[in-house]
Amino acid sequence: MRRILSRWLLATAVACCAPVLAQPTAPDAGAASAYIVQSRGTQSAVRIVKRVGGCITHELPIIHGVSAMLTAAQAARLRQLRTVDLFADSTVVTQDHEGSSYSRSSYSGSGGGYTSPSVPNQDARVEIGADRLGAQGLNGTGVTVAVLDSGLAQAPHSIELQKDLAFLYLKRNERSKARELFLRALKAAPDRHDILTGLAQVLLLDGEYAAAADTYRRVLALRPDDAVARADLGRCLLEMGERDAGEASIRMAMRERPQMLGRAVMSLAMSSRGRFFLRPSAAAKFLRG
Numbered sequence: 001m002r003r004i005l006s007r008w009l010l011a012t013a014v015a016c017c018a019p020v021l022a023q024p025t026a027p028d029a030g031a032a033s034a035y036i037v038q039s040r041g042t043q044s045a046v047r048i049v050k051r052v053g054g055c056i057t058h059e060l061p062i063i064h065g066v067s068a069m070l071t072a073a074q075a076a077r078l079r080q081l082r083t084v085d086l087f088a089d090s091t092v093v094t095q096d097h098e099g100s101s102y103s104r105s106s107y108s109g110s111g112g113g114y115t116s117p118s119v120p121n122q123d124a125r126v127e128i129g130a131d132r133l134g135a136q137g138l139n140g141t142g143v144t145v146a147v148l149d150s151g152l153a154q155a156p157h158s159i160e161l162q163k164d165l166a167f168l169y170l171k172r173n174e175r176s177k178a179r180e181l182f183l184r185a186l187k188a189a190p191d192r193h194d195i196l197t198g199l200a201q202v203l204l205l206d207g208e209y210a211a212a213a214d215t216y217r218r219v220l221a222l223r224p225d226d227a228v229a230r231a232d233l234g235r236c237l238l239e240m241g242e243r244d245a246g247e248a249s250i251r252m253a254m255r256e257r258p259q260m261l262g263r264a265v266m267s268l269a270m271s272s273r274g275r276f277f278l279r280p281s282a283a284a285k286f287l288r289g
Contacts, residue, residue, distance in 0.1 A: 034089035035075060038065035038160050048084055052077045064160055085158045159185050163195050175202050193222045197229060204232060209239040227257040231267045238271035246271070254288070 032055065039045040042059050045066045049056055052074045058067040067089055070078070078086050166181035182199040189195060196219045203212035216233035219226060234249030247268070254264045268275045275286070 032069040032071050033075075035068055035070050036060070036063075036065055036087040036089050037068055037078065038063060038085040038087075038158070039083065040064065040160075042066060045084065048078065048081065054078075085160060157188070159189050159192070159195075163192070163198070166195075167198055170198060170202060175205060178202050179206075191222060193219060193226075196222070197226075200229070200232065204236060207239075209236045212236045213240065225256060227253040227260055228263065230256070231260060231263055235267040235271050238268075238273045241273060243273060246273075247275075251288075 034057070035054075037045045037049055037054075039048055041064050042061045045064065046056055046059065049066060049068045049070070052070070054074050055069040056066050057069060060066055065085075075086060078084055162181045162185040166178045166185065169175070169178035169181065179199065179202045182195055182202060185192070185195045186199065196215055200212050200215035200219060203209075203215060213233055213236040216229050216236065219229045220233065223229070231250050231253040234246045234253065237243075237246030237249060240246075250264050250267050254260055
């Protein structure tokens with residue numbers, strides 16, 4: 001009787017547990033994925049990621065950001081901050097082409113390694129086909145602009161991409177494109193010192209001296225110790241006919257940073273209403289007041 005009862009109890013227990021054992025395992029809500037986090041600077045990105053509990057895997061100073069492992073909840077918190085740009089750290093894949101050392105493999109930026117067992121060619125020029133492009137006379141000019149422009153198309157609201165691309169256009173003297181991007185970035189970040197400085201440079205080069213002077217004043221309101229901006233403000237004032245105020249601004253920049261003697265002399269000489277000195281000693285004496 002005891003043996004029959006024991007078997008019945010065992011069968012009942014197994015029957016009750018079976019539905020529990022058959023239930024699928026719920027996915028780990030805390031599983032982390034790789035992300036690229038951009039901010040005003042690398043250390044700013046590091047602090048923000050650590051604040052939400054993320055794990056930094058790589059610092060990426062060229063793009064003012066970091067690579068980090070974040071859970072879905074941590075990524076959602078970062079998006080709510082609206083002070084960073086957040087991208088999934090996607091896999092980089094090499095396309096098939098003649099001369100490649102392997103048909104197709106990928107590398108994960110988060111440190112996962114190559115998914116193909118074959119080892120890629122250690123000569124990157126051959127691996128990506130740059131040797132053949134070089135033979136065709138393509139030397140990479142404009143590639144950085146194209147890459148940032150492509151990135152901006154994927155993340156049109158990224159302030160950092162807008163700013164970086166604007167400075168590249170300014171360097172290439174494509175000032176209308178630079179101006180458009182600086183103005184777009186300022187709508188989202190009206191108190192960014194670097195963006196205001198870039199816009200002021202465009203306005204100065206375009207001969208819009210009054211607008212440039214107002215913008216440089218905004219720059220100096222944020223950073224009164226910006227001697228370069230103060231010297232450029234002086235140049236704008238000289239062009240506007242405010243000679244005393246312009247020279248005073250350039251002198252102040254020189255006092256704040258004595259090593260700016262060359263920049264101060266250029267600001268005076270480049271202005272149509274400036275001054276030109278035959279001897280460096282005479283320029284230094286004038287600027288010291």
